[in-house]
Amino acid sequence: AxxxxxxxxxxxxxxxxxxxLSCTYDTSESDYYLFWYKQPPSRQMILVIRQEAYKQQNATxxxxxxxxxxxxxxxxLKISDSQLGDAAxxxxxYRSPRSGGxxxxxxxxxxxxxxxxx
Amino acid sequence: xxxxxxxxxxxVTETGTPVTLRCHQTENHRYMYWYRQDPGHGLRLIHYxxxxxxxxxxxxxxxxxxxxxxxxxxxxxxxxxxxxxxxVYFCAISTGYQSYNEQFFGPGTxxxxx
Numbered sequence: 001a002x003x004x005x006x007x008x009x010x011x012x013x014x015x016x017x018x019x020x021l022s023c024t025y026d027t028s029e030s031d032y033y034l035f036w037y038k039q040p041p042s043r044q045m046i047l048v049i050r051q052e053a054y055k056q057q058n059a060t061x062x063x064x065x066x067x068x069x070x071x072x073x074x075x076x077l078k079i080s081d082s083q084l085g086d087a088a089x090x091x092x093x094y095r096s097p098r099s100g101g102x103x104x105x106x107x108x109x110x111x112x113x114x115x116x117x118x
Numbered sequence: 119x120x121x122x123x124x125x126x127x128x129x130v131t132e133t134g135t136p137v138t139l140r141c142h143q144t145e146n147h148r149y150m151y152w153y154r155q156d157p158g159h160g161l162r163l164i165h166y167x168x169x170x171x172x173x174x175x176x177x178x179x180x181x182x183x184x185x186x187x188x189x190x191x192x193x194x195x196x197x198x199x200x201x202x203x204x205x206v207y208f209c210a211i212s213t214g215y216q217s218y219n220e221q222f223f224g225p226g227t228x229x230x231x232x
Contacts, residue, residue: 004160035220045161045208045223091160095219104149104212104219105176108160 002027002094006109013082014117020067021077021112023092033095034068034075035106040088048090051075053097079114087116121145122224124209130230137196139227141209143189149212150192151221154178154205161208167192199231 003026013019025034036048051059051068058066063083067076079086090113093106121144131137141150149168153161153176163176165184173184181203185193196203209224 033219043206043226045210045226047220047222050220104221105151105163105166106161106210106221108162110158110160 002029002032002096002107004092004094004107004109006090006092006112008112009110010113010115012115012117013079015082015084017082018078018080019082019114021079021090021092021114023075023077023109025073025075025092025094027073027094029097031097033097034066035093035095036064036066036075036077037091037093037108038086038088039091039111040085045091049077082116084116084118087114089113122209122211122222124207124224124227126227127225128228130232131199132232133200134198137199137229137231139194139207139209139229141192141194141224143192143211145211146189147211147213148189149219150186151210151212152176152182152184152192152194153208153210155208155226156205164194164207196229199229201231203229204231205229 005024032053034051038046038048049061049064063080065078089111091111092109096103123142125140151166152164155161162178167173167186183195207227210221212219212221
């Protein structure tokens with residue numbers, strides 16, 4: 001079974017600075033999908049960024065980018081120019097490449113609580 | 119916003135009572151999921167559905183049942199609520215037609231079992 005580990009329960013960053021959230025995973029599959037979700041105090045789960053394992057290029061979405069190291073099974077999230085609105089719980093998630101039913105389910109890490117200091 | 123609503127948004131109930139949570143979607147997506155979120159555990163899959171009347175168990179299904187009689191509605195039932203089922207419950211959908219099959223989540227239901 002796949003597992004996802006987020007080793008940093010809490011992180012803090014100064015406004016306008018850069019922060020990196022760590023995520024490692026364990027899988028025997030060669031292709032898969034990885035996601036970062038953001039959960040602000042409103043509790044809504046918001047997809048931040050996604051990565052397909054077969055793609056060498058790291059995904060980028062505006063101020064959010066990932067450092068995907070397939071051999072190391074590492075998928076870290078970098079937030080540049082941090083803003084107060086970035087304060088949230090961040091979850092890393094894994095999905096199997098196989099289609100149908102439970103193979104579409106997400107396996108989540110336990111989350112990292114990010115605080116942004118003004 | 120993927121057109122997902124959950125009801126109720128908050129509920130307080132007593133141990134031993136039945137509880138039903140509703141997830142409603144407006145876009146006819148095939149796959150629907152119920153997760154629970156607990157501190158220190160992230161989100162864990164309870165049950166999922168891959169079509170009308172087609173459901174299966176997730177990793178934490180004990181004490182829960184589901185039903186899907188219409189594409190747009192996915193119901194989660196706690197037959198006899200226990201304090202260990204106090205949690206935040208999220209419904210999610212995915213289309214099943216795209217390579218990512220990324221999931222979109224409802225706003226969540228906070229359930230407290232006294």
